[in-house]
Amino acid sequence: xxxxxxxxxxxxxxxxxxxxxxxxxxxxxxxxxxxxxxxxxxxxxxxxxxxxxxxxxxxxxxxxxxxxxxxxxxxxxxxxxxxxxxxxxxxxxxxxxxxxxxxxxxxxxxxxxxxxxxxxxxxxxxxxxxxxxxxxxxxxxxxxxxxxxxxxxxxxxxxxxxxxxxxxxxxxxxxxxxxxxxxxxxxxxxxxxxxxxxxxxxxxxxxxxxxxxxxxxxxxxxxxxxxxxxxxxxxxxxxxxxxxxxxxxxxxxxxxxxxxxxxxxxxxxxxxxxxxxxxxxxxxxxxxxxxxxxxxxxxxxxxxxxxxxxxxxxxxxxxxxxxxxxxxxxxxxxxxxxxxxxxxxxxxxxxxxxxxxxxxxxxxxxxxxxxxxxxxxxxxxxxxxxxxxxxxxxxxxxxxxxxxxxxxxxxxxxxxxxxxxxxxxxxxxxxxxxxxxxxxxxxxxxxxxxxxxxxxxxxxxxxxxxxxxxxxxxxxxxxxxxxxxxxxxxxxxxxxxxxxxxxxxxxxxxxxxxxxxxxxxxxxxxxxxxxxxxxxxxxxxxxxxxxxxxxxxxxxxxxxxxxxxxxxxxxxxxxxxxxxxxxxxxxxxxxxxxxxxxxxxxxxxxxxxxxxxxxxxxxxxxxxxxxxxxxxxx
Amino acid sequence: xxxxxxxxxxxxxxxxxxxxxxxxxxxxxxxxxxxxxxxxxxxxxxxxxxxxxxxxxxxxxxxxxxxxxxxxxxxxxxxxxxxxxxxxxxxxxxxxxxxxxxxxxxxxxxxxxxxxxxxxxxxxxxxxxxxxx
Numbered sequence: 045x046x047x048x049x050x051x052x053x054x055x056x057x058x059x060x061x062x063x064x065x066x067x068x069x070x071x072x073x074x075x076x077x078x079x080x081x082x083x084x085x086x087x088x089x090x091x092x093x094x095x096x097x098x099x100x101x102x103x104x105x106x107x108x109x110x111x112x113x114x115x116x117x118x119x120x121x122x123x124x125x126x127x128x129x130x131x132x133x134x135x136x137x138x139x140x141x142x143x144x145x146x147x148x149x150x151x152x153x154x155x156x157x158x159x160x161x162x163x164x165x166x167x168x169x170x171x172x173x174x175x176x177x178x179x180x181x182x183x184x185x186x187x188x189x190x191x192x193x194x195x196x197x198x199x200x201x202x203x204x205x206x207x208x209x210x211x212x213x214x215x216x217x218x219x220x221x222x223x224x225x226x227x228x229x230x231x232x233x234x235x236x237x238x239x240x241x242x243x244x245x246x247x248x249x250x251x252x253x254x255x256x257x258x259x260x261x262x263x264x265x266x267x268x269x270x271x272x273x274x275x276x277x278x279x280x281x282x283x284x285x286x287x288x289x290x291x292x293x294x295x296x297x298x299x300x301x302x303x304x305x306x307x308x309x310x311x312x313x314x315x316x317x318x319x320x321x322x323x324x325x326x327x328x329x330x331x332x333x334x335x336x337x338x339x340x341x342x343x344x345x346x347x348x349x350x351x352x353x354x355x356x357x358x359x360x361x362x363x364x365x366x367x368x369x370x371x372x373x374x375x376x377x378x379x380x381x382x383x384x385x386x387x388x389x390x391x392x393x394x395x396x397x398x399x400x401x402x403x404x405x406x407x408x409x410x411x412x413x414x415x416x417x418x419x420x421x422x423x424x425x426x427x428x429x430x431x432x433x434x435x436x437x438x439x440x441x442x443x444x445x446x447x448x449x450x451x452x453x454x455x456x457x458x459x460x461x462x463x464x465x466x467x468x469x470x471x472x473x474x475x476x477x478x479x480x481x482x483x484x485x486x487x488x489x490x491x492x493x494x495x496x497x498x499x500x501x502x503x504x505x506x507x508x509x510x511x512x513x514x515x516x517x518x519x520x521x522x523x524x525x526x527x528x529x530x531x532x533x534x535x536x537x538x539x540x541x542x543x544x545x546x547x548x549x550x551x552x553x554x555x556x557x558x559x560x561x562x563x564x565x566x567x568x569x570x571x572x573x574x575x576x577x578x579x580x581x582x583x584x585x586x587x588x589x590x591x592x593x594x595x596x597x598x599x600x601x602x603x604x605x606x607x608x609x610x611x612x613x614x615x616x617x618x619x620x621x622x623x624x625x626x627x628x629x630x631x632x633x634x635x636x637x638x639x640x641x642x643x644x645x646x647x648x649x650x651x652x653x654x655x656x657x658x659x660x661x662x663x664x665x666x667x668x669x670x671x672x673x674x675x676x677x678x
Numbered sequence: 679x680x681x682x683x684x685x686x687x688x689x690x691x692x693x694x695x696x697x698x699x700x701x702x703x704x705x706x707x708x709x710x711x712x713x714x715x716x717x718x719x720x721x722x723x724x725x726x727x728x729x730x731x732x733x734x735x736x737x738x739x740x741x742x743x744x745x746x747x748x749x750x751x752x753x754x755x756x757x758x759x760x761x762x763x764x765x766x767x768x769x770x771x772x773x774x775x776x777x778x779x780x781x782x783x784x785x786x787x788x789x790x791x792x793x794x795x796x797x798x799x800x801x802x803x804x805x806x807x808x809x810x811x
Contacts, residue, residue, distance in 0.1 A: 104732050416749070418747050419717075420710060420747040420750050421746055421747065422709060424750055424751075428693075464742060492746075512750070513687075513690055513749040513750045513752065
């Protein structure tokens, strides 16, 4: 250990004897430009922090790489500095109120050489720093908030794991069920084959028999006994291979107990999928939720206990923030890069008609809720909307929006919802609003228009997307589309939409063509319909063996498939599925949907192996009834 | 409408001007624009602070915040700089690739912030002329 030297420079090198902290402190006090913020006291035996805030924000980060005054003070305490107390009643606060003076007997302006003698105190009473009384509140709060943050982080990761497991489990249950079906079908097929082989065998034997027994060589004789051969001969044993095969098949009896369990699980999942928070489709269409749905499994999303927000975000909660997005329990379809680049230009198609003056609306003005944290956006949006003769209310974040809806779910006809907002983001707010207002159109307003983001919006119950920066025409288009029933002249909205439908029906038919982005955007309301129908039509697992043709049918626009089929079948009501590969939704999507699927009957149908294209008028009517006359019917 | 060059998206900005009841008065658009510059000023101060503290998270949030307002008004240049600030605040490049080096992020943000400031003051001058405030 080198001996301490009087020279400061050398002292700084003095290894473990000297303290970085104390030297930094001394160095900081040498800088005359800080004089108004922190400086030596007049006699040089203590130092004074005059402007706490400035000190914390500018000087601490420079010299100590943090900006936490409390921890600075803690550090001082560790080196046995003491706060100098002034009796203020005697007017003895020489540097004014709210200043901090610290003293250490060896820390003096003129005794640089003494710095090395300032050591850390023995780390014994860690819990009780002597100045506890000086900072009790702030320290406690800090400790609390630190541990709270840690807890939050922990909860988040647990939640992620839980959701992961949950998701896997759903997938596995679905998978097992479908495998079971396949196995059953195959054993049935084997049985058929064996029977067939048996018959062949019998026939062969009988013909040989008859040929041997009757020596008459009439050709007709050969056939006659053959037909009789369908009846078991009794004397002749079937081939031993066939007998063994049949025995094996009969020997395997399914474990009915396990089957029932599986069935129950899958039902429970499906019931849960009904929850409005999870699926736009079920919420919009099944306006009457299944009463007393089993709550065996908690819906991970709508359960508020699971709502943990990204820690530390103050300006806005981005639902796509890594901390957040992974908590959302669904699998996102792959995005198509080609679609991405097209998106912005097609989202706001040029207006076909300008409604300059005069009200668009038949009776009462639509009540619009505009949820937007940015004042400029909110003002422009409100202005546009009131120009379109709507009454507008604004909410500054998701929480405020949810509160407004909770007060009166019926008050609004449509919501424009920003996505990234403080307190509660737009996607989560939508999920919550969906619990009380299933049919209310909610439009995402966002500059995040990546395909997967949009898919997320839809999956969490949003009906459409308005790209930011929004235009007046974009807003009009949305209003016309989603508030058709309120229009004075519904045709004005209809013209545009029906041509779109026509176009999409052809696109949805076997020739896939490049559907591009526009259909998804403009017809977005239909995603609801899609959510509804896909589970009925095509859990891809059943498709694979009921109509093998499907599998061979390549699906070039894989991730558009979902949209197309939605458009197709919703547009024309009666048109269901043509055996076009394009209508198959993306695989993982289908799985998800299957897990979320409608009610038990749906499942039963699927397991019955109903042909895919089967029309189900009774179901259809039920699906449409609640929202009939609403904006989703094109 | 005057030509603001590539500073302003004319389509978006003119829609806002159309909302004014009278062109002489501009009692809708003018306060909006004025308000924006105030907001920008405040945000820049906060960004400077956050830069000193190397607080990337705040920078990202502030970038997002000003990006929204500038985009809504069609102030494209400012918007683009804000986008850079937001992205690098998230430790990401503009293309969304990860950029773990905080020094690089801070440098990019500093550049973008300086550009945003100069673009803002330039645009403010032009707007001043246009609105005659």
